[in-house]
Amino acid sequence: MGHEENSAGKVVNAVVGGAEQIVQARDVAGGIHVHASSSSEIPRPRQLPPAVTHFTGRDAELGILDTLLGNTGAGRPSAVVISAIAGAAGIGKTSLAVRWAHRVKDQFPDGQLHVNLRGYDSGPPLTAHHVLDSFLRALGVPAERIPPEVDTKAALYRSVLAGRRMLVVLDNAAAPDQVRPLLPSEPGCMVVVTSRSRLSGLIARDGAHRISLDVLTPDEACALLREVIGHTRADHEPQATAELVRSCACLPLALRIAAERIASRPHLTVADLVQELAGEHDRLDVLAADDDETAAVRTVFSWSYHALPDQAAHVFRLLGLHPGSSISLPSAAALTGATTASTQRLLAVLTGVHLLTETGRDRYQFHDLLRDYAAERSADEPDRQREDATRRLFQWYLHTAHAALFAFYPQHPEIPIDPRPPDCHPLTFTDTAHARTWFTAEHANLMAIVRRAPVVGQHTVGWQLPNAVDCYLADHHHVADRIAVHRLGLAAAQHLGHQLGQRWAHGHLGEALWGGNAATTTPSSTTSGH
Structure with missing residues (x-):
């Protein structure tokens, strides 16, 4: 970039060729330092999840x-x-x-x-x-x-x-x-x-x-079983192994869960376990009406579920009440009402038989079919226990989000929130970065909790939790989620006839619809009715 005088004697700017950074000014005092952007500064995301072990065929x-x-x-x-x-x-x-x-x-x-x-x-x-x-x-x-x-x-x-x-x-x-x-x-x-x-x-x-x-071929399915349960054991019982393949309809998910169950019981023969699975299939023959593959995987789910120790089966049923896409160890402990250590041991039992997947440190996830199955099994819990577990989970999210809010933004005005129940043990946070990390990790789950609240009668959490997450959503420009949670919060407060809750929801919803500009500087401080 250079400059030259025109016919009137004025200095004008001229650009020759390409330019990535341009500074134009009438008067400049001091130096100008322009730092061109570099492609090496652009983040290179590496978001692939871990590859599955014992991959066979395809x-x-x-x-x-x-x-x-x-x-x-x-x-x-x-x-x-x-x-x-x-x-x-x-x-x-x-x-x-x-x-x-x-x-x-x-x-x-x-x-x-x-x-x-x-x-x-x-x-x-x-x-x-x-x-x-x-x-x-x-x-x-x-x-x-x-x-x-x-x-x-x-x-x-x-x-x-x-x-x-x-x-x-x-x-x-x-x-x-x-x-x-x-x-x-x-x-x-x-x-x-x-x-x-x-x-x-x-x-x-x-x-x-x-x-x-399509499903795996019989040879590919046998190869997968041999990888998981061991070549020696599978080759020692070729007929039983082939029968197990047929019982699982060559469906990879069913094969993996069945194979893991066999691998964890080395004192029993493959034939013994095939006989158990056949009995389970007979017990669930109503499921086999329309789709052999679906019937096979449901049968294997049930077979593995009924083999769980009582406490692990109880945890599996309670996890079916979690509305989010992932489950953290602390939220699972809130569901169970047990200690973190005992909950972690039981989650390890579930991951060991492939009924649950560990996706990161102290984070877990269901396969979508298993999530549906756990939700169905949650109906086996007595109504009171199911309601208590749901209440503990929702209260844990409410009070943990409340704690994270004031670590994230210590100057935030106090928000209306019910007293913490004695059996609620929310997380604590050391600083803003700690709170931001939690909000980011739990973002989808927090949205799911707010959506689920009216379905399970948690209307108080339904209007109070949006106030606790508003600052994070505004700061990170999650405009659509911010609007959605405050509309849900308003509906929850209206359901209860809670006037203060409605004023908070209206105030935050107005900010969100306006674009959240006020919240980027002093989050929530402009909301009326505080």
Whole structure:
């Protein structure tokens, strides 16, 4: 950039060639220091979950994905849809996608994005609005620069990915509209989508390639069992092993859970356990009416569940009451009403038989089919115990969020909250960073708790918890969630006829609808009726 005098003798600026940073000023005192941005400063997300152990088979499907990867530079993006045959949940879509993604991740030097879209959870699926918000933050876009409209977010997302080679894994999609805004326009990027649906609209309109997964072949299923229970043991009882494969209908999820159960009982023969499973199948023959694969996995679930020690089975049932997508150890302890140490031991029992998955330090998650099964089993708990566990969980979230609020923003005005019950033991927080970490980790669960509150009669938590999370949502520009929780909070307060609760909800909802600008400087301080 330079300057020159025009015919009037005035100095004008001129730019020759390209420029990334431009400073224009009438008068300048002192020096100007311009630091050009570098691609090395852009975050490179590494969001892939761990690959499944003992992965077996799927050579043909892996080969197709490899071939499609070779076409990503051919001038148009490739969106790969991995879909199961109709009704075949638990067939290994996620395992295949994640296995392949790990295998080729080095070919995507700008990183990998991953999200579970929760298309088949009991709660609402993630929207493109929320996913784009998360992806843009992971890609280094400051929260205050993320636009509120989904179309504008999608345009910014495509712009940020321009010139990058990125792998995007979208797991458990429910419909094409959930996926379409998340597709990059960059030919160097690749998208892998998993779904129980065939997503025909994505195939026809967006040029995606479908890979329909079937169950494993008998040989592949036997190979998986041999990997888990040991080659010696499986080869010693080939007929029983083959019978177990047939009982599990060659469905990967059922095979893994059954194999883990066998591996944990080395003093019994495979034939003994096959006989147990056959008896369970007879007991649940009503489930086998429509879908052999679903019947097989449900039978294996029940078989494993009935083999649990009483305390572990009790915890499994209570976990079915948790409305969130993940479960932390402290929240599980709140559900059980037991100590953290004893709860952790029982969670280890559940993870040991693949009825629960440990996703990180002290964090757990159900497969979506297992979440449904645990929710069904929760009905076996006496009504009073089920209600007490739900109350403990909701109170724990309320009082932990309250503690996190004042660690996150110590100057925040006091908010209305019921006294902490004697059996509620919320977390404590050392500083702002600690509280922010908890809010971020529990964001989806906090939203789920507020949504679930009216269903389980927790209306007081339903209007008080939104006030505790408002500061975090405003500070992190989660505008849509902020609006949603305060609308729910208002409905809860109106249900109770609670005038103070309604004033708080109206005040926060007004701020949220306005855009949360007031909360970015002095969160909640402008709310009327405090």
